[in-house]
Amino acid sequence: MLEVTDLKKQYKQTKAVDGVNLFIEQGEIVGLLGPNGAGKSTTISMMSSLIPPSEGDVRFLNESVIKQPQKLREKLGVVPQEIALYLNLTARENLQFFGKIYKMDKKQLGAKIDQVLEIIGLVDKQNDLVKTFSGGMKRRLNIGVALLHDPSLVFMDEPTVGIDPQSRNYILDTVKRLNREKNMTILYTSHYMEEVEYLCDRIYIMDQGHIIASGSKDDIKNILSAEQTFQIETAVVKEEFTNLLKEHPSVRQLTVQEKTVTLLVPKEVVFFQTIIELAEQTNTELKSVQVQKPSLEDVFLHLTGRALRD
Ligand SMILES: Nc1ncnc2c1ncn2[C@@H]1O[C@H](COP(=O)(O)OP(=O)(O)OP(=O)(O)O)[C@@H](O)[C@H]1O
Incomplete structure (x- = not known):
C-alpha cells in the first residue's frame, strides 16, 4: 500500500x-x-x-x-x-x-x-x-x-x-x-x-x-533469543557488586535503575549461582532474582546500549 x-x-x-x-x-x-x-x-x-x-x-x-x-x-x-x-x-x-x-x-x-x-x-x-x-x-x-x-x-x-x-x-x-x-x-x-x-x-x-x-x-x-535477562533487586546497589558483575566474562550488558540491576547473559550460562556468590562476596542484600523473557525494551537496549526512555 x-x-x-x-x-x-x-x-x-x-x-x-x-x-x-x-x-x-x-x-x-x-x-x-x-x-x-x-x-x-x-x-x-x-x-x-x-x-x-x-x-x-x-x-x-x-x-x-x-x-x-x-x-x-x-x-x-x-x-x-x-x-x-x-x-x-x-x-x-x-x-x-x-x-x-x-x-x-x-x-x-x-x-x-x-x-x-x-x-x-x-x-x-x-x-x-x-x-x-x-x-x-x-x-x-x-x-x-x-x-x-x-x-x-x-x-x-x-x-x-x-x-x-x-x-x-x-x-x-x-x-x-x-x-x-x-x-x-x-x-x-x-x-x-x-x-x-x-x-x-x-x-x-x-x-x-x-x-x-x-x-x-x-x-x-528473537534478536535476543541467544540471551537471557536477569533482574536483580537489591536492598542497596553496591558499586563493588556491579563492578564484579560487569567484569564477569558472561555479562553482555548491565544497567542499574534505582535498586534493580539488569543483566544480559548468554542463554546457555547458568548464572543464578554466580549472582548469589557475588552478592555474598560484596555483602549485597538480594531481595529477588528473576529471569525475564526479552521485551522490546531489552532489544532496544541491546541494539543501542541505551534505554528507550533516556
Ligand atoms: N524543523 C526542524 N528544524 C530543525 N531540527 C528539527 C526540526 N524538526 C525536527 N528536528 C530535529 O530532528 C530530530 C528528529 O526529530 P523528530 O521530531 O522527528 O523526532 P521524534 O522521534 O518524532 O521525537 P518526538 O517524540 O520527541 O517528537 C531531532 O533532533 C529534532 O530536534
Missing part, C-alpha cells in the same frame, strides 16, 4: 531522518517505535507529504507521493502529536469546522460527525466547550478530526502522550477496533514499547534517524 525508500531529511547540521526504508501493507497496524528525537515525527511528516524529503521517495499505491500527493491526501488521516483544536468551540463545532475544511458535503457531514463521536466516545460531551475537556478527551477529539473523511490509512503520532491510563486504554482499544471493524491500515508511533507490543503486527524500531530493527514482535525479540 505504502512504501518508503531511502528517505532522508537534513536540517542544517541535524540529520533528522537518515535513510529510512519501510513498507505498510493494507490492513496492518505497523508500529514505529523510538525514543524522543529519533526522527519519527519527521518521517511521518514526509510520508504525509507535509514536508519535502531531502532525498528518497514515498510511494502510495505505486505512485510517488512527492510528485502526486493528491491520491494519498484523499485516503490519509493524520493524527498529529500536537493537539490541533479550537478550545472555544464545542467538540461538535470543531468537527464541523474541520469537515468544512475538508470540503465535505453538509448533509453527509452531520451523519459522519455522529459516527465519529460514537467511535471516540464523546457523544455525551459533543456540546461541551473543548476548553473544559481533559487531556484524554482532547486527544480523542484530535483522533476524531482525522477520521472525518473516512480515511483508509491513518498515521497516529504518539496519540497517548500525557494522558491518564483510562483514556490511554480507550485510545488503544479504538485503534484496534478501527483496524478490525473498518479494516483501517494504521501507522502508530510511540516511545512506549508496551503500546506497540499490544497493538502492532509489525514493528520498526528507530533511533537517531535510522531504522535499527524491523519485523514481527517475535522476529524482533
Whole structure:
C-alpha cells in the first residue's frame, strides 16, 4: 500500500531522518517505535507529504507521493502529536469546522460527525466547550478530526502522550477496533514499547534517524533469543557488586535503575549461582532474582546500549 525508500531529511547540521526504508501493507497496524528525537515525527511528516524529503521517495499505491500527493491526501488521516483544536468551540463545532475544511458535503457531514463521536466516545460531551475537556478527551477529539473523511490509512503520532491510563486504554482499544471493524491500515508511533507490543503486527524500531530493527514482535525479540535477562533487586546497589558483575566474562550488558540491576547473559550460562556468590562476596542484600523473557525494551537496549526512555 505504502512504501518508503531511502528517505532522508537534513536540517542544517541535524540529520533528522537518515535513510529510512519501510513498507505498510493494507490492513496492518505497523508500529514505529523510538525514543524522543529519533526522527519519527519527521518521517511521518514526509510520508504525509507535509514536508519535502531531502532525498528518497514515498510511494502510495505505486505512485510517488512527492510528485502526486493528491491520491494519498484523499485516503490519509493524520493524527498529529500536537493537539490541533479550537478550545472555544464545542467538540461538535470543531468537527464541523474541520469537515468544512475538508470540503465535505453538509448533509453527509452531520451523519459522519455522529459516527465519529460514537467511535471516540464523546457523544455525551459533543456540546461541551473543548476548553473544559481533559487531556484524554482532547486527544480523542484530535483522533476524531482525522477520521472525518473516512480515511483508509491513518498515521497516529504518539496519540497517548500525557494522558491518564483510562483514556490511554480507550485510545488503544479504538485503534484496534478501527483496524478490525473498518479494516483501517494504521501507522502508530510511540516511545512506549508496551503500546506497540499490544497493538502492532509489525514493528520498526528507530533511533537517531535510522531504522535499527524491523519485523514481527517475535522476529524482533528473537534478536535476543541467544540471551537471557536477569533482574536483580537489591536492598542497596553496591558499586563493588556491579563492578564484579560487569567484569564477569558472561555479562553482555548491565544497567542499574534505582535498586534493580539488569543483566544480559548468554542463554546457555547458568548464572543464578554466580549472582548469589557475588552478592555474598560484596555483602549485597538480594531481595529477588528473576529471569525475564526479552521485551522490546531489552532489544532496544541491546541494539543501542541505551534505554528507550533516556
Ligand atoms: N524543523 C526542524 N528544524 C530543525 N531540527 C528539527 C526540526 N524538526 C525536527 N528536528 C530535529 O530532528 C530530530 C528528529 O526529530 P523528530 O521530531 O522527528 O523526532 P521524534 O522521534 O518524532 O521525537 P518526538 O517524540 O520527541 O517528537 C531531532 O533532533 C529534532 O530536534
